[in-house]
Amino acid sequence: MKIAVLSGKGGTGKTLVSVNLACSAKKAVYADCDVEEPNGQLFLKPIITNKTSVTVTIPSVDLNKCTRCRKCITFCKYNALALINDKLMIFNEVCHSCGGCIVLCPQKAFMETSRIIGSIEEGISGNVLAVSGCLNTGEVSGVPIIKSIMSKLPKEEIVIIDCPPGSACVVMESIRSADFCVLVAEPTIFGTHNLAMVYDLVKFFNKPAGVLLNKCVDGQENPSEEFCINNKINILAKIPFDEQLGSLNSQGFISVREDNKYKELFENLLTNIEKEILQ
Amino acid sequence: MKIIIPVESKNADAPVCPSFGRTPFFMLFDTETQKSDFIDNAAANSQGGAGIKAAQTLVDSGAKILITYRCGQNAADVLNAGGIKIYKAENGSANDNIKKYKEEKLSVLTDIHPGFHNHGGKNK
Numbered sequence: 001m002k003i004a005v006l007s008g009k010g011g012t013g014k015t016l017v018s019v020n021l022a023c024s025a026k027k028a029v030y031a032d033c034d035v036e037e038p039n040g041q042l043f044l045k046p047i048i049t050n051k052t053s054v055t056v057t058i059p060s061v062d063l064n065k066c067t068r069c070r071k072c073i074t075f076c077k078y079n080a081l082a083l084i085n086d087k088l089m090i091f092n093e094v095c096h097s098c099g100g101c102i103v104l105c106p107q108k109a110f111m112e113t114s115r116i117i118g119s120i121e122e123g124i125s126g127n128v129l130a131v132s133g134c135l136n137t138g139e140v141s142g143v144p145i146i147k148s149i150m151s152k153l154p155k156e157e158i159v160i161i162d163c164p165p166g167s168a169c170v171v172m173e174s175i176r177s178a179d180f181c182v183l184v185a186e187p188t189i190f191g192t193h194n195l196a197m198v199y200d201l202v203k204f205f206n207k208p209a210g211v212l213l214n215k216c217v218d219g220q221e222n223p224s225e226e227f228c229i230n231n232k233i234n235i236l237a238k239i240p241f242d243e244q245l246g247s248l249n250s251q252g253f254i255s256v257r258e259d260n261k262y263k264e265l266f267e268n269l270l271t272n273i274e275k276e277i278l279q
Numbered sequence: 280m281k282i283i284i285p286v287e288s289k290n291a292d293a294p295v296c297p298s299f300g301r302t303p304f305f306m307l308f309d310t311e312t313q314k315s316d317f318i319d320n321a322a323a324n325s326q327g328g329a330g331i332k333a334a335q336t337l338v339d340s341g342a343k344i345l346i347t348y349r350c351g352q353n354a355a356d357v358l359n360a361g362g363i364k365i366y367k368a369e370n371g372s373a374n375d376n377i378k379k380y381k382e383e384k385l386s387v388l389t390d391i392h393p394g395f396h397n398h399g400g401k402n403k
Contacts, residue, residue, distance in 0.1 A: 079325055079329065081331075082332075083335070084338050084357055085360055085361060085362075089357060094328045
């Protein structure tokens with residue numbers, strides 16, 4: 001089963017929750033899909049067993065075959081092509097690898113070439129297989145890397161997907177195959193606003209979801225909790241605003257591996273989620 | 280020789296548009312006939328690569344001089360390949376800038392930016 005952990009903004013605790021959930025299971029896969037700033041490895045410290053490059057297909061042109069008809073230029077929605085001084089210019093960074101120009105060209109003047117945009121590392125950390133994507137600096141979209149991560153995940157195991165923040169294409173790609181979505185939310189108005197955004201997203205994708213309220217302080221108002229109650233959203237658990245937890249996390253420790261009370265918290269959370277999925 | 284300027288409306292007294300790739304119109308001024316034509320910018324609402332498409336329009340128009348506030352790297356690559364020289368616009372209308380160009384008061388645009396929204400920037 002695949003459990004996606006997401007939030008509308010950064011810093012709510014996606015990686016904290018993902019890493020600790022993965023380590024609470026007897027055996028699990030942790031998939032870091034936050035490919036622009038992957039940080040799960042800082043906690044899991046896996047022994048790397050495999051590293052692969054991720055490539056995208058881009059066109060290159062044979063100017064002897066090209067008749068300068070401009071069909072490809074008119075077609076390209078991203079304007080990655082231009083015809084200047086009787087030569088076709090191709091802007092690789094702008095190309096979204098749709099392959100349209102290659103298919104469309106009446107002269108079959110295009111060839112497919114590949115370009116590396118990032119990498120995926122696989123490694124072992126105790127009971128966890130850690131799969132981490134990393135997008136190269138300056139690249140436009142991490143979607144091809146996330147697709148590649150998804151193709152590497154074993155089907156039969158518990159997979160925890162650490163999503164990128166927000167609700168854009170990279171998040172949609174990360175939750176596409178998820179069986180359940182955990183929405184991590186902060187007890188602030190800003191946090192609630194961002195929770196509403198990801199809640200809309202998971203509703204749009206018809207994904208079963210529950211909210212994990214992080215950084216909760218007893219006796220203080222929690223607008224994210226109010227949002228859940230008002231919208232009848234399942235609250236999976238509350239994580240306290242806890243100095244020890246913060247301290248362990250800031251030093252790169254995995255809390256469930258350090259203290260039994262956190263082990264219990266995340267084991268219960270995992271059990272809750274599994275029940276939700278099997279319902 | 281033809282001079283081209285991104286403008287906010289189809290009027291020689293219109294202000295120069297702060298955006299190059301997403302300007303609504305271009306004014307094409309012919310120094311021989313002293314006449315101005317206006318071109319709709321088909322790139323204005325592009326999903327991405329607006330600068331490249333707008334630059335293609337400029338090259339196709341036969342202009343040799345562009346007067347603009349700013350210009351991205353990809354557009355500059357197309358303009359350079361097309362032999363278009365880029366000058367930095369100064370506050371005022373399209374006509375004011377043509378006058379300044381004729382008086383050789385405009386400087387060449389050197390601060391080409393890497394592109395916006397991570398689309399089309401060359402960060403390497």
